[in-house]
Each structure stands twice: as structure tokens, then as C-alpha cells.
Amino acid sequence: xxxxxxxxxxxxxxxxxxxxxxxxxxxxxxxxxxxxxxxxxxxxxxxxxxxxxxxxxxxxxxxxxxxxxxxxxxxxxxxxxxxxxxxxxxxxxxxxxxxxxxxxxxxxxxxxxxxxxxxxxxxxxxxxxxxxxxxxxxxxxxxxxxxxxxxxxxxxxxxxxxxxxxxxxxxxxxxxxxxxxxxxxxxxxxxxxxxxxxxxxxxxxxxxxxxxxxxxxxxxxxxxxxxxxxxxxxxxxxxxxxxxxxxxxxxxxxxxxxxxxxxxxxxxxxxxxxxxxxxxxxxxxxxxxxxxxxxxxxxxxxxxxxxxxxxxxxxxxxxxxxxxxxxxxxxxxxxxxxxxxxxxxxxxxxxxxxxxxxxxxxxxxxxxxxxxxxxxxxxxxxxxxxxxxxxxxxxxxxxxxxxxxxxxxxxxxxxxxxxxxxxxxxxxxxxxxxxxxxxxxxxxxxxxxxxxxxxxxxxxxxxxxxxxxxxxxxxxxxxxxxxxxxxxxxxxxxxxxxxxxxxxxxxxxxxxxxxxxxxxxxxxxxxxxxxxxxxxxxxxxxxxxxxxxxxxxxxxxxxxxxxxxxxxxxxxxxxxxxxxxxxxxxxxxxxxxxxxxxxxxxxxxxxxxxxxxxxxxxxxxxxxxxxxxxxxxxxxxxxxxxxxxxxxxxxxxxxxxxxxxxxxxxxxxxxxxxxxxxxxxxxxxxxxxxxxxxxxxxxxxxxxxxxxxxxxxxxxxxxxxxxxxxxxxxxxxxxxxxxxxxxxxxxxxxxxxxxxxxxxxxxxxxxxxxxxxxxxxxxxxxxxxx
Amino acid sequence: xxxxxxxxxxxxxxxxxxxxxxxxxxxxxxxxxxxxxxxxxxxxxxxxxxxxxxxxxxxxxxxxxxxxxxxxxxxxxxxxxxxxxxxxxxxxxxxxxxxxxxxxxxxxxxxxxxxxxxxxxxxxxxxxxxxxxxxxxxxxxxxxxxxxxxxxxxxxxxxxxxxxx
Numbered sequence: 001x002x003x004x005x006x007x008x009x010x011x012x013x014x015x016x017x018x019x020x021x022x023x024x025x026x027x028x029x030x031x032x033x034x035x036x037x038x039x040x041x042x043x044x045x046x047x048x049x050x051x052x053x054x055x056x057x058x059x060x061x062x063x064x065x066x067x068x069x070x071x072x073x074x075x076x077x078x079x080x081x082x083x084x085x086x087x088x089x090x091x092x093x094x095x096x097x098x099x100x101x102x103x104x105x106x107x108x109x110x111x112x113x114x115x116x117x118x119x120x121x122x123x124x125x126x127x128x129x130x131x132x133x134x135x136x137x138x139x140x141x142x143x144x145x146x147x148x149x150x151x152x153x154x155x156x157x158x159x160x161x162x163x164x165x166x167x168x169x170x171x172x173x174x175x176x177x178x179x180x181x182x183x184x185x186x187x188x189x190x191x192x193x194x195x196x197x198x199x200x201x202x203x204x205x206x207x208x209x210x211x212x213x214x215x216x217x218x219x220x221x222x223x224x225x226x227x228x229x230x231x232x233x234x235x236x237x238x239x240x241x242x243x244x245x246x247x248x249x250x251x252x253x254x255x256x257x258x259x260x261x262x263x264x265x266x267x268x269x270x271x272x273x274x275x276x277x278x279x280x281x282x283x284x285x286x287x288x289x290x291x292x293x294x295x296x297x298x299x300x301x302x303x304x305x306x307x308x309x310x311x312x313x314x315x316x317x318x319x320x321x322x323x324x325x326x327x328x329x330x331x332x333x334x335x336x337x338x339x340x341x342x343x344x345x346x347x348x349x350x351x352x353x354x355x356x357x358x359x360x361x362x363x364x365x366x367x368x369x370x371x372x373x374x375x376x377x378x379x380x381x382x383x384x385x386x387x388x389x390x391x392x393x394x395x396x397x398x399x400x401x402x403x404x405x406x407x408x409x410x411x412x413x414x415x416x417x418x419x420x421x422x423x424x425x426x427x428x429x430x431x432x433x434x435x436x437x438x439x440x441x442x443x444x445x446x447x448x449x450x451x452x453x454x455x456x457x458x459x460x461x462x463x464x465x466x467x468x469x470x471x472x473x474x475x476x477x478x479x480x481x482x483x484x485x486x487x488x489x490x491x492x493x494x495x496x497x498x499x500x501x502x503x504x505x506x507x508x509x510x511x512x513x514x515x516x517x518x519x520x521x522x523x524x525x526x527x528x529x530x531x532x533x534x535x536x537x538x539x540x541x542x543x544x545x546x547x548x549x550x551x552x553x554x555x556x557x558x559x560x561x562x563x564x565x566x567x568x569x570x571x572x573x574x575x576x577x578x579x580x581x582x583x584x585x586x587x588x589x590x591x592x593x594x595x596x597x598x599x600x601x602x603x604x605x606x607x608x609x610x611x612x613x614x615x616x617x618x619x620x621x622x623x624x625x626x627x628x629x630x631x632x633x634x635x636x637x638x639x640x641x642x643x644x645x646x647x648x649x650x651x652x653x654x655x656x657x658x659x660x661x662x663x664x665x666x667x668x669x670x671x672x673x674x675x676x677x678x679x680x681x682x683x684x685x686x687x688x689x690x691x692x693x694x695x696x697x698x699x700x701x702x703x704x705x706x707x708x709x710x711x712x713x714x715x716x717x718x719x720x721x722x723x724x725x726x727x728x729x730x731x732x733x734x735x736x737x738x739x740x741x742x743x744x745x746x747x748x749x750x751x752x753x754x755x756x757x758x759x760x761x762x763x764x765x766x767x768x769x770x771x772x773x774x775x776x777x778x779x780x781x782x783x784x785x786x
Numbered sequence: 787x788x789x790x791x792x793x794x795x796x797x798x799x800x801x802x803x804x805x806x807x808x809x810x811x812x813x814x815x816x817x818x819x820x821x822x823x824x825x826x827x828x829x830x831x832x833x834x835x836x837x838x839x840x841x842x843x844x845x846x847x848x849x850x851x852x853x854x855x856x857x858x859x860x861x862x863x864x865x866x867x868x869x870x871x872x873x874x875x876x877x878x879x880x881x882x883x884x885x886x887x888x889x890x891x892x893x894x895x896x897x898x899x900x901x902x903x904x905x906x907x908x909x910x911x912x913x914x915x916x917x918x919x920x921x922x923x924x925x926x927x928x929x930x931x932x933x934x935x936x937x938x939x940x941x942x943x944x945x946x947x948x949x950x951x
Contacts, residue, residue: 012878012879012881013878013881013883015886016877016878016883016886017870017878018886019883019886019889020870020874020875020877020878020883020886020889020893021820021860021861021864021869021870021874022818022819022820022821022859022860022861022863022889022890023820023861024886025819026822026887028819028823029813029819031817031819191921192919192921193885193887193921194822194824194830194832194885194887194888194919194920194921195822195824195885195887196823196824243885243886244885245822245885245886245887246884246885246887246921246922247885248921278826279824279825279826279827279830492885493884493885493886493922494884494922495884663880663881663927664881666881666926666927667881667884667922667923667924667927669924670923670924670925670926670927671884671921671922671923671924672924673924674923674924674925675921696825696826696827696829697824697825697827697829697830697919698825698827698829702919702921704915704916704917704918704919704925705911705912705913705915705916705918705920705925705928705929706909706912706913706916708924708925708926710908710926710929711924711926
């Protein structure tokens with residue numbers, strides 16, 4: 001392969017300048033003449049029937065310009081994917097605390113508040129269900145939703161069931177020399193993007209349409225929902241994504257509601273309408289990471305060879321499905337870990353409850369299940385008295401192996417390399433031995449102990465069986481010889497704009513400074529599915545590569561015509577085109593000649609993921625076309641007198657394939673690990689009778705700069721042939737192994753397993769939570785002052 | 787009431803209610819939206835500004851408290867040419883920016899530290915930005931950017947000493 005000039009070379013983010021200067025305008029930063037502000041009336045009950053709802057008194061309040069309920073939308077504002085169970089504003093029932101019931105737009109804050117207070121809303125409380133296992137019992141109160149796969153057949157609170165079936169693990173487990181049979185659990189996690197939700201809708205002067213500035217991750221999904229609930233064609237709805245202040249999977253479904261509300265209000269009022277959110281309102285109304293309860297059985301030989309696994313997952317979806325059926329599906333697929341087994345079954349049950357609602361969050365089910373299976377592997381290593389890295393190396397997936405689903409793997413698998421890399425760079429063998437010996441010796445005398453733990457993962461690339469998997473780009477050369485491009489996939493922080501720019505520059509042999517990516521806009525870009533699942537580099541990057549190749553071939557045609565030579569005689573030296581006479585011609589001259597020829601210097605390209613097939617009914621198939629692999633080691637000190645855990649080192653090795661944007665990929669590794677550290681030690685959203693217990697950063701703690709050590713990140717650049725220039729994904733898998741590596745390190749330090757995340761102070765100190773009386777106070781205050 | 791203060795080096799005089807926060811004043815009465823609201827309770831640092839050189843959460847300061855004092859927001863941090871200053875340029879060069887929402891506050895936290903201490907250790911830098919939450923970067927490249935700026939400015943300071951010495 002030719003020497004690469006831009007891919008993998010030091011580069012800067014293309015959108016950093018406006019952000020460091022403070023001039024980047026996020027959705028809440030827009031100020032337009034005549035702009036109204038809007039807010040929702042929200043439920044303060046976890047489950048209730050709406051007995052009476054009348055917004056006409058709000059319209060009498062001076063300064064209120066529009067007030068709406070679900071009845072102002074087509075089909076009550078019903079939307080959702082894959083289950084259409086949500087509404088733009090509540091329809092007949094509310095099912096969680098914070099659910100939006102009505103929305104008001106007004107000229108001033110005072111009028112807005114008076115308008116919301118004037119709404120007549122009577123709620124009749126209904127019994128709620130707050131535990132996913134209770135919810136699945138036949139006599140449980142019903143959340144009142146229908147199952148995913150059979151909308152007409154009542155099936156209690158069961159949203160969906162997923163399975164994996166490969167062989168029969170039962171007889172193997174029964175005869176195993178060593179049987180591990182353990183329960184683990186994970187908690188709700190808040191995305192905690194620093195930018196809360198916001199949206200601005202601007203009605204068109206002709207009254208026929210609306211432009212929405214929305215920080216949703218997936219503008220085309222947003223537009224689709226808007227068209228549906230507003231009864232408008234795609235030509236009358238335009239969604240533009242301003243800079244987004246972090247998303248992590250958390251800016252889709254609830255933003256679609258928000259945009260629906262502001263769009264309707266703007267169309268009715270004939271004025272721009274902006275809705276912004278306090279942190280409290282954001283935390284109360286937005287979806288969270290799904291909590292999971294995981295029962296793992298693994299049978300192994302005394303030598304350490306794994307034989308069979310059986311995993312049961314119970315997933316709390318909360319009041320609405322959002323994307324949870326697929327989160328649970330990804331969890332279901334990854335629940336047994338990146339290991340070889342003779343047989344494997346997974347059974348996943350997803351329950352509706354009245355605990356807020358859940359959806360996508362970085363890692364999308366795999367963060368949860370890997371946290372559990374990787375603790376199980378550690379427990380198994382202890383029982384077998386085998387080093388945890390050795391046990392993983394003995395059993396982990398290698399090139400040419402079959403996954404636990406029976407999927408044959410290619411030569412891109414690099415888990416052994418990742419494990420060996422972190423073993424070496426963390427000085428694992430020495431530390432494991434020395435800390436282990438010190439912890440054995442110390443009993444009461446040494447309150448501060450050290451430990452080191454490992455975890456590894458695989459992570460299916462892109463959507464797999466979750467939907468049509470393709471991406472599209474467009475590109476054109478402009479009058480000033482700059483090049484603009486679009487992608488149907490967006491960049492809400494991870495750096496894909498820069499990745500796309502570097503790929504385009506590499507293919508075209510032109511300087512990155514020539515390229516500018518259009519702001520994501522449904523009127524200029526082409527739909528490419530949602531921006532989720534760490535899809536941007538592989539899917540969007542390939543679309544960009546193809547687009548750039550097509551534009552490049554147009555330029556070479558023009559150059560050949562200019563030189564009067566054949567295509568193969570055109571050579572390149574950077575931006576220069578060189579003909580048979582060895583006379584260099586500038587890019588500008590080639591472009592000008594192309595114009596004289598009447599050539600359109602624009603191109604588009606689409607890339608489709610290699611095919612996959614998964615039978616939801618049989619639990620068999622090829623769930624993803626390929627996987628990312630990674631391993632991390634964490635080192636901790638644990639103060640056994642206080643329960644305080646300090647993470648003193650993290651070493652990460654990820655099978656990223658070719659690195660395109662080095663600074664960006666390290667940023668993803670550091671950031672993902674930091675979210676994983678929070679997930680391991682401190683982050684936990686508790687619901688008590690459906691009421692969220694922490695509504696701001698004073699009680700919901702996320703890692704600060706002093707909670708995180710300097711991280712040592714490594715990329716294992718094994719070439720991945722389907723990826724652009726051999727690249728794989730990184731954003732989600734960077735987070736996946738972190739929490740189990742940390743809790744395994746705590747186990748190494750203390751000898752005590754904390755099977756429930758997070759391993760917070762009291763769990764580390766006394767092994768269980770301090771009983772705390774929950775209350776509805778934080779939620780009610782948060783909603784009042786939203 | 788009329789609130790008069792120095793804003794990014796220039797006199798400012800704004801008619802505003804007495805009970806609003808400095809953050810609200812900056813964003814909604816003056817139109818400087820580089821200062822962000824992330825929590826409204828002084829926990830996240832997205833609204834950080836310098837008040838007489840001290841790093842403060844502008845959501846916790848009442849607007850009239852700025853009266854007669856010197857306020858510096860992200861819009862006031864610029865190089866001689868009006869572009870990014872050295873710290874901002876190092877944020878760009880060292881990958882310290884992802885979504886960017888915390889970055890104005892982070893830059894001001896960095897400036898507040900470097901005004902007092904040009905020889906900070908990495909843990910000094912981490913302490914100095916511990917009141918500013920970032921959910922994207924894991925802080926490491928932000929620490930790099932501040933550390934490198936400190937080194938550069940030490941060099942500049944030495945050069946100045948030599949010139950004047």
C-alpha cells in the first residue's frame with residue numbers, strides 16, 4: 001500500500017476553533033427576533049390516567065401565544081422505533097414521573113409560568129410497577145404497553161424476549177468439573193452530556209413548513225417523526241443539527257419529542273419557538289442506560305478450558321421502549337463474552353416498568369453485559385487458581401474461531417494482541433504477584449490495599465441485525481476551489497467530521513484545509529440511518545472514500561483531457577497533476593479545465609455493510625459482520641477503613657484497525673474509559689416508587705479531573721479490510737471493559753466481590769447499600785422549578 | 787437596575803433586574819453566549835468566568851455583584867491577532883476539544899491557574915479544573931494543553947527576564 005499522507009498522521013479537529021473561542025452556537029445559544037420560549041407541563045405521578053386536560057385557560061394568559069396537547073398532533077403524536085409506543089405529549093395515560101403532558105409557548109418567562117399553571121390537568125393515580133422481575137409476574141400492575149413482536153396479543157409487561165441458541169449447554173454444565181453460578185447487576189446510568197436538551201423551531205414565512213435546529217444525533221429520524229406527527233411532507237420539514245454538546249446515545253428519542261413540541265408550537269404561533277432545559281428537568285425526563293440483572297452459569301474443565309455457558313438477562317425498559325429492544329438484543333448477543341464455548345444459551349427478558357424510561361447509551365447493552373461476564377471470568381479464574389489474563393488467553397476468540405453463536409471469524413481478530421499488550425505495558429505479572437502477596441499478608445493492619453484487574457471485550461461493528469446498514473456522502477468542488485461535503489451521519493463530539501476530512505484528503509491527494517463538511521442538514525445531506533453504534537468511521541468513512549474516489553476520477557478525466565493523454569498517464573505529486581510532458585498543473589487549473597469541458601465536479605457515494613443474518617425466533621445466525629476487540633487493565637488502591645477507591649492506573653489496548661485520526665482516537669479511549677470509571681464507582685440513578693432520587697450534579701456524581709489517572713491508550717492496528725483504509729470503530733468499545741477491570745481490581749485488593757454496580761463507598765466498605773429512605777422531593781422540586 | 791462593570795476589558799453598562807445571575811446577564815442581556823449553563827447550581831463549571839481574576843461559577847453570582855468589578859468571559863480570551871491565544875491554540879493542537887460545551891469554562895479555569903502558577907504539576911492542573919465537568923474527553927488532553935501552555939509561558943517569561951535583565 002502506498003505511503004499515506006493524511007490518514008494516521010498528526011491532525012487537528014476541524015471544528016475546534018469555534019469551540020475554544022466560545023463562538024460555536026449550540027441550540028440554546030440562538031436568539032431570534034420574536035422568538036418565544038416554551039416548556040412542558042410534566043407528570044408528577046409515575047402512573048396515572050389523564051382524566052381532564054384543557055389548555056384553553058393557558059391561552060387566555062397575556063403573553064402566551066400557543067398551548068398544545070397530544071391531540072394537536074396527527075394520530076395523537078404517536079411515534080417510536082422499533083416500537084411505536086411514545087407520544088409527542090402524553091396520550092390518555094402518563095407512565096413515568098416527568099412525562100410531558102402539554103406544552104406552552106410564551107413571550108416571557110413570567111407568562112410561560114402563568115400559562116403552565118393555568119392548564120387544567122387532572123390525573124387519576126394508577127398502581128405502578130417498579131421492579132422488572134415483579135413486572136413480569138402475572139399479577140403485576142400493567143404499565144399498559146403492548147409487546148414489540150405482537151402488538152395485538154396482550155402479554156403483561158413483557159416488551160420483548162431475545163435468545164441465543166447454540167448446542168445444549170445443560171448436560172455440559174451438569175458434568176463440568178468446575179461450575180460457576182453467579183448473579184450480577186448493573187444500574188441505571190445518566191448520560192450527563194454537559195449540554196442539556198434544547199431545540200429551536202422556525203416557521204417558514206409562507207406558513208407551509210418549519211425548520212428545526214435540533215441537537216438530536218440522527219436528524220433524518222427526527223425529520224421522519226416530525227413529518228409523521230405534523231402531517232407534513234419531507235419537503236416541508238427541515239432539520240439542522242447545530243453543534244451538539246455531547247450525546248453518548250442519549251440525544252435521540254426525547255429530542256424527537258422536544259422538536260415535535262417546538263415545531264407544533266411554532267407553526268401555531270407563527271413565530272420561532274425555543275425550548276431549553278434545566279439540568280433537573282433534563283435528568284427527570286430523559287432516558288437512561290438500562291439496568292440489567294444477569295445470571296451467569298459457566299462450566300469449565302479443571303485446566304481452565306471453558307465448556308458451556310448459560311446466561312439470563314432481565315432488562316428494565318421503563319415506561320417506553322425507545323431503542324431498548326435493540327439495546328437488549330446487543331446485550332443478548334454479547335452476554336457470554338468474547339470466548340469459545342461448546343454450547344451457549346442466552347435468554348433475555350425486557351420488562352416495562354414505571355421507572356422513567358431507558359434507551360441507547362455508549363456500549364448499548366454490551367457495556368452492561370460485559371460488566372457482568374467479565375466479573376464472572378474473574379471469579380472463575382479465582383476458583384481455578386489461574387491468572388485472569390491467562391484464563392482469558394486460553395479461551396478468547398482468535399482468528400478463524402467461531403463465536404458462541406457459531407459465527408466463523410476472519411483474520412481481523414486481535415484480542416490476544418490486546419490482552420498481551422495490556423499485560424506488558426501495565427507490568428501486570430509483577431504487580432499481580434506483589435499486590436496479591438501483600439494483600440494475603442495484611443489482615444487488620446493494612447487499611448490501604450492495592451489491586452490490579454483486567455477485562456476484555458468484543459463489540460459488534462455498526463448495527464448488525466438492528467436495521468438497514470448503509471451510509472451516503474456527497475461532495476462538490478466550489479467556485480473558490482474549496483470542496484464541501486455532506487454525510488448522512490453526524491458528529492456530536494467524537495470527531496467524525498475530522499475523520500471524514502482526512503479520508504477525503506487522502507483519496508483526492510488534496511490538503512485537508514480545502515475541505516469543509518456541511519452542517520448536518522436534512523435538505524442537503526442524504527439519509528444514512530441513525531448516528532449510533534460507533535458507525536461513523538466504518539460506515540460514513542467508507543461512503544466518504546467512495547465519494548472521494550468518484551470525484552478523483554472526474555478530476556483525472558479532466559487532467560487527461562488537458563494533457564491530451566490517457567488516464568493512466570496522469571500522475572500526481574500532492575495537489576499537482578503531472579502529464580506525460582512532466583509539466584505540473586495545479587488542482588485549480590484542472591478544475592477550471594473540467595468546467596470548460598462541462599464536467600460536473602460533484603459526486604456521491606454509498607457504502608452498504610456486508611450482509612448479516614440473524615433469526616430472532618431461533619437465536620441463531622451471524623449477528624454482526626465483524627467485531628472490535630479490546631482489553632483493559634485497571635489498578636486501584638482501596639482504603640478498607642473508608643471504602644474509598646482510587647483508580648491509580650488504566651492501560652487500554654483496542655483493536656482499532658488502521659488509525660485515521662490519532663488524537664481523536666485517543667480522545668475516544670480516554671473519554672470512554674472515564675465514563676466507564678464513573679459507571680464502576682459512582683454513577684447510579686436510583687428510582688424510588690418511580691421518583692428519581694438525584695436530579696443534578698450535586699447528587700449524581702460523574703468523574704472529575706482528579707478522579708481519573710493518566711490513561712495509557714494503545715491501538716492495535718491490525719488491518720481490517722472492510723474498513724476505510726483498514727479502520728475499525730472505537731467510540732463505544734472504549735468504555736466497555738473499564739468497569740469490570742476496575743471492580744476486578746477491587747476484588748484483587750480486598751478479596752471481596754461486589755457483584756452490583758456501582759462499587760460505591762458503602763458497598764466497598766460494608767458490602768451492601770446503606771438503607772436510605774427514598775422520596776419524591778427532588779423530582780417534585782425539579783419539575784416545579786424546571 | 788443599572789449594572790456597570792468592566793467586561794473583557796471594556797466598560798459595560800446594562801439595565802437588568804437585580805435578582806438575575808451573572809450567567810443570565812451575560813447570555814440574555816448582553817448576548818455573550820460563549821458562557822454555558824450546565825447545571826445552574828455551581829457543580830459543573832460550564833458557566834465559569836473570571837471575576838477580578840478569580841474563577842467563579844457565574845450561575846452562582848448575582849448580576850449586581852459584578853458591579854464595579856472586572857469580568858472576563860471566553861469572548862475576552864484572545865490572542866494579539868484576535869484569534870485564539872496560546873492556551874486556546876494548545877487546546878486545538880492537543881486534542882482537548884470534543885463536543886466543546888465545557889471548553890469555555892475549561893479555558894478560563896486554565897487561565898486562572900496559569901495566572902497564579904506557571905509551574906503546575908499534572909495533579910495541580912487536575913485540581914485546578916476539578917470544578918469543571920467534561921463528559922467527553924476524560925480530561926487527559928485538556929491537562930496536556932494546559933501543561934504545555936505553562937511550559938511555553940515559562941519560556942516566554944524567562945525570555946522577558948533576559949531581555950529586561
